[in-house]
Amino acid sequence: MVDRRRLLNNEEIAAGLESLEGWELGGSGDRIRAEFRFSNFVRAFGFMSGVALLAEKIDHHPEWSNVYGRVDIELTNHDAGGITEIDLHLAARINELG
Numbered sequence: 001m002v003d004r005r006r007l008l009n010n011e012e013i014a015a016g017l018e019s020l021e022g023w024e025l026g027g028s029g030d031r032i033r034a035e036f037r038f039s040n041f042v043r044a045f046g047f048m049s050g051v052a053l054l055a056e057k058i059d060h061h062p063e064w065s066n067v068y069g070r071v072d073i074e075l076t077n078h079d080a081g082g083i084t085e086i087d088l089h090l091a092a093r094i095n096e097l098g
Helices: 010-018 041-058 085-097
Strands: 024-026 031-037 063-067 070-075
Touching (some): 010 024, 041 063, 041 070, 070 085
Antiparallel strands (some): 024 031, 031 070
16 A cells, blocks of 8 residues: 655655656655656647546646646645655656656
């Protein structure tokens, strides 16, 4: 079971990011972020649709933006006030889609 409430410490975040290709610490250390590039808008939008369905299923939603073939995603747990296991879990699932 993924813990949605407990904030991860710096060591746990660093260890989690080591296994997440393309993800890095963002903001003031309270989120993780990644950029995904696609050949066109339709492919980017298709990716976003897949992420949306996944996020809804696990009830954890990204902050994101899209410009043509680029999708920027940030994950943080607003209820907990930073990065929790659910953020790392969702990032790993997003990488499977990308």
